[in-house]
Amino acid sequence: MQRQGFIGGSDATTIMQFKWYDLWLVKTGRAESENLSDNIAVQLGSHTENFNIKWFEKSTGCFVPLTSQQKQFKKTVGVVPLVGTVDGIVASKDALPSIIEAKHTNPFNDMNDMIERYMPQIQLYCHISGAVGCHLSVIFGNSKWQSSFVHRDIDYFNKMMVFINDFWWHVINDKEPVGIDTPEDISINHIPVDNMVVRDASMDNAFVDASITYINGLEQNKVFENAKKDLKNMVGSNEREVFCDYLTIRRDKRGSLRISKRSKKDE
Numbered sequence: 001m002q003r004q005g006f007i008g009g010s011d012a013t014t015i016m017q018f019k020w021y022d023l024w025l026v027k028t029g030r031a032e033s034e035n036l037s038d039n040i041a042v043q044l045g046s047h048t049e050n051f052n053i054k055w056f057e058k059s060t061g062c063f064v065p066l067t068s069q070q071k072q073f074k075k076t077v078g079v080v081p082l083v084g085t086v087d088g089i090v091a092s093k094d095a096l097p098s099i100i101e102a103k104h105t106n107p108f109n110d111m112n113d114m115i116e117r118y119m120p121q122i123q124l125y126c127h128i129s130g131a132v133g134c135h136l137s138v139i140f141g142n143s144k145w146q147s148s149f150v151h152r153d154i155d156y157f158n159k160m161m162v163f164i165n166d167f168w169w170h171v172i173n174d175k176e177p178v179g180i181d182t183p184e185d186i187s188i189n190h191i192p193v194d195n196m197v198v199r200d201a202s203m204d205n206a207f208v209d210a211s212i213t214y215i216n217g218l219e220q221n222k223v224f225e226n227a228k229k230d231l232k233n234m235v236g237s238n239e240r241e242v243f244c245d246y247l248t249i250r251r252d253k254r255g256s257l258r259i260s261k262r263s264k265k266d267e
Contacts, residue, residue, distance in 0.1 A: 003033045006074075006083040007164055009121035015167050016120040016160060016186070020177040027171045045104040048139060052102035053088055055145055056137040064088035064100055075128040077161060080168045084125045090135060098149070099125055100135040107141030111148055114138050119150070119188050120160055126152035151192040159186050232257045 003026055007015070014023045025031035036042040053064050068089035075082050086099040101122060103114060114136060115122075122134045133151040140146065170177045189198035201207040231249060235242050240251045249259050 003027065004029055006081040007124075007168065008082075009084045009124050012120040012124045012160065012164060013118065015164055018180070018182045020167055020170070020180060024167070024170055024177050028174060041104075041106075045102075048104045049087060049102045052104065052137050052139055052145075053100065055139075056100060056102070056135065056147055059145070060135075060147060062100075062135070063091045065091055071129075073125070073128040077127075078165055079172070080161070080164055082124060082128050084121075084128050086125050086129055086131075089129070089131070096132045097130065098133045098135060099129055099131045100137055101125070102137045104139045105141075107144065109140060111136075111138065111146050115148065115150060115193060116188065119156070119191070122150050123153060123157045123160060127154075127157050148193050149195075151195075153191045156186060156188065156191060228259060231259060 003011070011023060011027075014020075022031070026033050053069070057063055065088075068091070069087060070085055071089060072083065072085045087102045088100045090098045090100055092098070101118065103118070105114060118136065122136065125131070126134055131152060133149050135147055135149050137147045138145065167177065169175070189200060191197070231247075235249050235251070235257055242249045243262065245262065247259055247261050249257050251257055
């Protein structure tokens, strides 16, 4: 596949992962792009794409016309030629257009992993296609399907373009991208997914205090449950009651063991 002369969706993902050097080799013609014909994961994703879209239509009631599938868009932003081929455009009479991206991944990933991984591609495709958002339709392994709607976000796109522009400068000026510091990740918490966002409450004192109380309670409960199990294991099968100064364990008529704190009258 010819990958010179533009930045595509997978390129955006690679750039935002700051794996610039190998991509720079490809974009400057110094290396061939990876041959994915023998990559089973990539080929499986390609072969399940049509099924994925059909399952999306069946599960959501949305319609993805055949004429909109594998539709290519091009747009130059600044000096960077952007190109993307969307898996489909979701038809709607009452809403602005949205796109669909069909993915197939292993069963150990979850939707949050997929959203984080493909956010650069999603935002690039939304921008150049004019879509308000993207339906990320994912098959996990061979037994689970899930879809989430990721809204288009101009703030994320603009921040991403800073790095894409920087990378493209190295391409058009034939300058090897070495010694580039990897900056902090661009937050995606503010981008609505299924109309909901993520909030970092690290500076919310009330939330942090309640969290500490909760974690301590979990630890105490774990110690409590282990002690209860150990105590019951110490009761012989022929014993109807075992006690000490602190508590007593009694066996009821059904054979169940019940632990209670000893009161003064028990002494």
